[in-house]
Each structure stands twice: as structure tokens, then as C-alpha cells.
Amino acid sequence: MTVTVEADMPVPMRDGTVLRADVYTPDGDGPWPVLLSRTPYGRAAPDHLMVLEPVRAAQKGFIIVHQDTRSRGGSEGEWMPFRHEYDDGYDTVEWAARLPKANGRVGMFGGSYVGNTQWRAAAAQPPSLGAISPMVTWCDPMDGLYGRGGAIEWGLELPWTTQMGFEYLAKNPALPPEEKARLAGELLADVDGMKDRGYWDLPVRRSPTLEKYKLPGLGAIRAIDQPETVSWCRVAGQHDRIDVPSLHWGGWYDIFLQGTLDNYVAMAEAGKDARLLVGPWTHGVFRDPIGDLCFGAMASRLYAPVHPHGDTNDFQLAWFRRHLATDAGVTLPDTPVRIFVMGRNEWRDEPAWPLARARTEQHFLRNGGGLTTGNPDAAEDVSTFIYDPADPVPTLGGPLVMAAAYPAGPLDQAPVEARDDVLVFTSAPLEEEVEVTGRIRVVLHAASSAPSTDWVARLCDVHPDGRSIILADGITRVVTGADAIDRHEIDLWSTSNVFLPGHRIRVQVTSSCFPRWDRNLNTGDQDGTAMQVARQRIFHDADRPSFIELPVVPGGQASA
Incomplete structure (x- = not known):
């Protein structure tokens, strides 16, 4: 099937800010369900596109939308992590539902920050949202994203904030070009020298590295002074507002593992249509080698036909078709939970999480x-x-x-x-x-x-x-x-x-x-x-x- 790509499509938000998106549409009359991903990391970045390959997905009968979140990539607005994802998510879902050849039903997919944009949009309850598929994302930001057990998740806060800072500095209208170039060079040196310098900053709350550039942080430091900002990305306590099917993806070595499990449990206990799949993966590695171990081809997220519908993306598309298409005659496994058991290195289907027999x-x-x-x-x-x-x-x-x-x-x-x-x-x-x-x-x-x-x-x-x-x-x-x-x-x-x-x-x-x-x-x-x-x-x-x-x-x- 031939696929048409429309780049840089304007997506107006309620406050007049224009976000940008690339739209992949299958040829033919349709109508097709829409799959939406909203990212701060660049809508055309290879790592982002590999989460669910847009051409492959479009060839299977979906309109795929990759959008830059506010102030990122080609989108307008002010960069403040998580601040606008609730309203912007609602507005983008309703815009996507009205695309030519769309059937009016929208699903959302993607991991980490992109997973949280799904939860925020779902909590806003746009009427056209039909399903979400959050991968490796958190539930309570104070348990994995910003902190853990009362300590600050410093290993994530510092590199994420600085690496997102290059685009922020480049777009800052208050900085003359020569100042941007100087700061970008210094920031690059600080990113490369983080192991021996930046991570050792004291006090952490007023890190000299972060103070130097005045970058909008991921949120661990901001939450100390402004605890109310945690609500911008908290999923915990919001599950009762979400009444769409959810497919939860996790990794035993992912920084947000427990959040993925907690999100699934909350949705399942509320009687919602929820599924869970957990592999031996880290936050970004989904095939051998993973750390010092090899788990076999069965552990791969992509390209290995180890699930009922093929690889994990095939399974995800079948699940979306079941919930978004008018011809939803897709058969899915009877058991809602599928986990990879390490050591034995095999997938196993379970009726629930946690396992009642443990x-x-x-x-x-x-x-x-x-x-x-x-x-x-x-x-x-x-x-x-x-x-x-x-x-x-x-x-x-x-x-x-x-x-x-x-x-x-x-x-x-x-x-x-x-x-x-x-x-x-x-x-x-x-x-x-x-x-x-x-x-x-x-x-x-x-x-x-x-x-x-x-x-x-x-x-x-x-x-x-x-x-x-x-x-x-x-x-x-x-x-x-x-x-x-x-x-x-x-x-x-x-x-x-x-x-x-x-x-x-x-x-x-x-x-x-x-x-x-x-x-x-x-x-x-x-x-x-x-x-x-x-x-x-x-x-x-x-x-x-x-x-x-x-x-x-x-x-x-x-x-x-």
C-alpha cells in the first residue's frame, strides 16, 4: 500500500499556539483510525520513529500522526516540561479525529515522556480518544521520575535537563547569536563532563551546572520549591477519569517499571479494559545484549514473531484495530498479562498482576x-x-x-x-x-x-x-x-x-x-x-x- 506523508502540518491549540505534526496517510478511501504520538524529542528523530514505524503502521490501515510538543521541534510556544500536555493533548486528539480519511477514533502510543502525554490527554477526556498504549512511563513522579524513597533521582534529572537545553538555548529570543554559540559549546562540555563534574554539584538543589544555563528542568528540583507542579505529570489519582482501553508496556530494567505495573493494576482494579506486557528490557534497549546478559531472540520487541500476532508492534496494531476500527473482528489472547520470565527466558501469559499464587x-x-x-x-x-x-x-x-x-x-x-x-x-x-x-x-x-x-x-x-x-x-x-x-x-x-x-x-x-x-x-x-x-x-x-x-x-x- 502506498503512503502519503504531509510534513509540518499546523495544529492550532486553544490559546492560538500552533504545534507542528507529520501525518502518514494510507492511499485509498478509508476511513482509517488515527494513531497519535506527541513528543518533545523531535517528531522525525529515528529513535522516536522506531517505537512504531509510521510507514509500516500506515500500510496496515492507520493514519499516523507524529507531533512536536509545545516549543519543541517545529512547534511554537514556551518550553516547560509537562505544563501544557493536558490541554494540548485534548486539542490535538480532536484535531486528529477530523483529519481527511479519519474514522473519528484516535489512539495514542509511545514511551516515557510520550507515554505521559497519553495519560494527560486521557485525563482531559477528549471524546474522540479511543485507546492509549503507554510504554515505560510512570505513575507517581515521586516514585521513579523525580525521586525514590525520599532521595532525588539525580542521575536522570541532570542529563535530561541539560540535553533538552540545546534546543531551548537555540530558540531563546533574548540571546544574541554569539551568546547562543558560546553557551551551546559550554553546555556540550558540561554534558560530556557530567560523570566527573556535574553529578558532583553541591548543593543539588542549586546545582551550579543547572543554575548556569537557567534551563527548565525535568522537575525534580522544581518540585522541591513548587510541589504543586508535580500534578502536571502525575497519573496516580487520575485513573478514575480515564475510561479508554489501555495497553501497558514495561521492562524489568526500566526506571519506570513500578509505575507501569501500578498503572495497569489501577486500571484493572477499576474494571477498565487493560493489558500488560513486560519484557527484560531497559528504558531504551529492547533486544540482546541487554546489560551483561543475552535473553535470546524471544526477548526482542521487534522483528521476532514471538507473540500471537507477530512481534510486539504487530500485537499493538492488532490491539488498536480491535478498539478503533469499525471492523474490530480481531482476536486477542484471553489472558491480559504477558511477562518475560528471566532465568528461564520465556514469555508467559497470566490472568492478573500481581500473581495470586505467589x-x-x-x-x-x-x-x-x-x-x-x-x-x-x-x-x-x-x-x-x-x-x-x-x-x-x-x-x-x-x-x-x-x-x-x-x-x-x-x-x-x-x-x-x-x-x-x-x-x-x-x-x-x-x-x-x-x-x-x-x-x-x-x-x-x-x-x-x-x-x-x-x-x-x-x-x-x-x-x-x-x-x-x-x-x-x-x-x-x-x-x-x-x-x-x-x-x-x-x-x-x-x-x-x-x-x-x-x-x-x-x-x-x-x-x-x-x-x-x-x-x-x-x-x-x-x-x-x-x-x-x-x-x-x-x-x-x-x-x-x-x-x-x-x-x-x-x-x-x-x-x-
């Missing part, structure tokens, strides 16, 4: 570095380490989005585990496989010599060759007062992994993961630059146990 097992952190299901002794000793904010534990893989020097995914933790400020607790080699699928929590009875500190925990799969591969991690920031012994919970979010025979289960405990999360300075004053070294204690006795809670699936079988 049972919670407590594995106790033992003095000397053991990890057992047996209860600790009454007088078991204390584990200690020193946390120095001037020498924090470096980020090494996991579910993250950071500067290029910090890749995401299943990376071997050997360099981290060799440090004196990382406690390691490891099980005996497993005689039988153990499947862990669901949400993970670490409970620490702990004390610090500092008035405020962080507790970081990590779950790893230790292979027979000694590689310790990260599966999940989390952080909690506490203000307890020096030497107070308290119970702290760390949310490690979720995973699906089979620990194979001969493998071992490992838990790391430390107090930093930098620069992903901003360093706790141990003083109680994160707006300062002074630091304090802290002596950290983890308790293991019967009255003050420390443990990890794992959702273990008996036999790993799918339920009937």
Missing part, C-alpha cells in the same frame, strides 16, 4: 554474610560499615536512565561488592530452581551515627561462575537521630526471575548509589555542602531481624 518468603540477613530462611539467633551479632558521602558507592546498572557513562540493565556487581562500605548476604547454592515474580521488600533494623542517612538494598542473582547480576534495588531516606535503632522498609519494586539450580540469592546493603540518587550528606541539611562520615549498623538478632521478602511462585507454573 507466596511471600522471608530470607534473613545473617551475621557473617549468610542469607537463610531460618530464623536468626537471639544474640546474633551486628554488621557494620562506614558511609562517607565524599566517597559514595558508584551506580552500576539496574533500572535507570542516566548519562551515557552509566548503562542500565543486568550488570555484574563485582566492583561494587568489593567495597568495604557494601554488605553482602548470600544464600547457599540452590538445589532446585526458585522463581521470584512480584514486588520485593527489604526490612532493616538499623542505626546510624548520623542524624539522617540513606539505606540502599539490592537483589542479585549469583551465577555459578561468580557473576552477581543485579535484578532490583531501592533506597529509603531516613531522619531518625543519631544512633537510634529503627525499623526501615526499602521498596525494591518488582521483577520476574528464576534462580536456577547452582545459582545463589544475594542481597546487598549499603547507604548510597551515586550518582543515580543524590548523596545523603549525613548532616540533616541537604541544602548545604558540609558532609559527615557515618558509622552504620545492621542488626540480625531475633528481636531485631533484617530480611528480604521475596514473592516466590511455587513451581513457576502458570495458573489455570
Whole structure:
């Protein structure tokens, strides 16, 4: 089928601002359903087009619209992340529904920021919106986008803000050309030098790198002074306003994994038509190799026919046709959830998330570095380490989005585990496989010599060759007062992994993961630059146990 492309089409907003879009229309009379993607990253950027290839999708009977959000690419207006996506999303959906050859039904697709534009548009309730397909996007911005466990998601905030700043500077009418060129050169140097300079800025709240350019930030810093701006991109609490089918895409190593799961659960519990698909992916890598591992061709999002309708894009188009086309005679799988089980490296269909048959097992952190299901002794000793904010534990893989020097995914933790400020607790080699699928929590009875500190925990799969591969991690920031012994919970979010025979289960405990999360300075004053070294204690006795809670699936079988 031949496809006609119309570039730079004007899309007027209610306030007179004109946004720009490229429209891909199949030849023929139609009418065709419309699929819309609204992006701040450039509507013709190769990475954006690969999310759902527009020509391929148009050849299958859809009108595809790629639009630059306000002030980005060819669109007019002021750049302020998330500020206008509610109204602009509504207006663009209704504009798209009236395109020539359109059938009046619009679906939205795309990931990350583009996923959030779908939620914001859906919350605005445009009458022509018929379905959304958000991929790798959040639910509560304070749990993954702006922060985690009370810490700032600094690893994402700084590079995202600076990299989006090049276009902002170029479009700033107040800057003369020579000033734009100078600032762009300095910004490029700061982006390249982020690992050794910018990430170490103190105080984070008034980062010299960000203050220098006066760039509109992603929002983690802005939310400290203007907490009301969090509502610009919060999905949590909005699900009751959304009455369209939703297809949720996630990755076990995506920075917004738990938000994807939470969005699905909220829609399903509200009785809405919702589906979930989670692969072994990071935020931007969807085929082997992923981190240090290869999961096989079955794990690929594109080009491998591993789903009922082909690859994941074929499945997505079939789902859109089911909800948007007048001839919606498309058969979809009976089960709404499809997850990739790592370790066994296979897809599995499930009737719901979380898995009702998973049972919670407590594995106790033992003095000397053991990890057992047996209860600790009454007088078991204390584990200690020193946390120095001037020498924090470096980020090494996991579910993250950071500067290029910090890749995401299943990376071997050997360099981290060799440090004196990382406690390691490891099980005996497993005689039988153990499947862990669901949400993970670490409970620490702990004390610090500092008035405020962080507790970081990590779950790893230790292979027979000694590689310790990260599966999940989390952080909690506490203000307890020096030497107070308290119970702290760390949310490690979720995973699906089979620990194979001969493998071992490992838990790391430390107090930093930098620069992903901003360093706790141990003083109680994160707006300062002074630091304090802290002596950290983890308790293991019967009255003050420390443990990890794992959702273990008996036999790993799918339920009937």
C-alpha cells in the first residue's frame, strides 16, 4: 500500500499556539483510525520513529500522526516540561479525529515522556480518544521520575535537563547569536563532563551546572520549591477519569517499571479494559545484549514473531484495530498479562498482576554474610560499615536512565561488592530452581551515627561462575537521630526471575548509589555542602531481624 506523508502540518491549540505534526496517510478511501504520538524529542528523530514505524503502521490501515510538543521541534510556544500536555493533548486528539480519511477514533502510543502525554490527554477526556498504549512511563513522579524513597533521582534529572537545553538555548529570543554559540559549546562540555563534574554539584538543589544555563528542568528540583507542579505529570489519582482501553508496556530494567505495573493494576482494579506486557528490557534497549546478559531472540520487541500476532508492534496494531476500527473482528489472547520470565527466558501469559499464587518468603540477613530462611539467633551479632558521602558507592546498572557513562540493565556487581562500605548476604547454592515474580521488600533494623542517612538494598542473582547480576534495588531516606535503632522498609519494586539450580540469592546493603540518587550528606541539611562520615549498623538478632521478602511462585507454573 502506498503512503502519503504531509510534513509540518499546523495544529492550532486553544490559546492560538500552533504545534507542528507529520501525518502518514494510507492511499485509498478509508476511513482509517488515527494513531497519535506527541513528543518533545523531535517528531522525525529515528529513535522516536522506531517505537512504531509510521510507514509500516500506515500500510496496515492507520493514519499516523507524529507531533512536536509545545516549543519543541517545529512547534511554537514556551518550553516547560509537562505544563501544557493536558490541554494540548485534548486539542490535538480532536484535531486528529477530523483529519481527511479519519474514522473519528484516535489512539495514542509511545514511551516515557510520550507515554505521559497519553495519560494527560486521557485525563482531559477528549471524546474522540479511543485507546492509549503507554510504554515505560510512570505513575507517581515521586516514585521513579523525580525521586525514590525520599532521595532525588539525580542521575536522570541532570542529563535530561541539560540535553533538552540545546534546543531551548537555540530558540531563546533574548540571546544574541554569539551568546547562543558560546553557551551551546559550554553546555556540550558540561554534558560530556557530567560523570566527573556535574553529578558532583553541591548543593543539588542549586546545582551550579543547572543554575548556569537557567534551563527548565525535568522537575525534580522544581518540585522541591513548587510541589504543586508535580500534578502536571502525575497519573496516580487520575485513573478514575480515564475510561479508554489501555495497553501497558514495561521492562524489568526500566526506571519506570513500578509505575507501569501500578498503572495497569489501577486500571484493572477499576474494571477498565487493560493489558500488560513486560519484557527484560531497559528504558531504551529492547533486544540482546541487554546489560551483561543475552535473553535470546524471544526477548526482542521487534522483528521476532514471538507473540500471537507477530512481534510486539504487530500485537499493538492488532490491539488498536480491535478498539478503533469499525471492523474490530480481531482476536486477542484471553489472558491480559504477558511477562518475560528471566532465568528461564520465556514469555508467559497470566490472568492478573500481581500473581495470586505467589507466596511471600522471608530470607534473613545473617551475621557473617549468610542469607537463610531460618530464623536468626537471639544474640546474633551486628554488621557494620562506614558511609562517607565524599566517597559514595558508584551506580552500576539496574533500572535507570542516566548519562551515557552509566548503562542500565543486568550488570555484574563485582566492583561494587568489593567495597568495604557494601554488605553482602548470600544464600547457599540452590538445589532446585526458585522463581521470584512480584514486588520485593527489604526490612532493616538499623542505626546510624548520623542524624539522617540513606539505606540502599539490592537483589542479585549469583551465577555459578561468580557473576552477581543485579535484578532490583531501592533506597529509603531516613531522619531518625543519631544512633537510634529503627525499623526501615526499602521498596525494591518488582521483577520476574528464576534462580536456577547452582545459582545463589544475594542481597546487598549499603547507604548510597551515586550518582543515580543524590548523596545523603549525613548532616540533616541537604541544602548545604558540609558532609559527615557515618558509622552504620545492621542488626540480625531475633528481636531485631533484617530480611528480604521475596514473592516466590511455587513451581513457576502458570495458573489455570
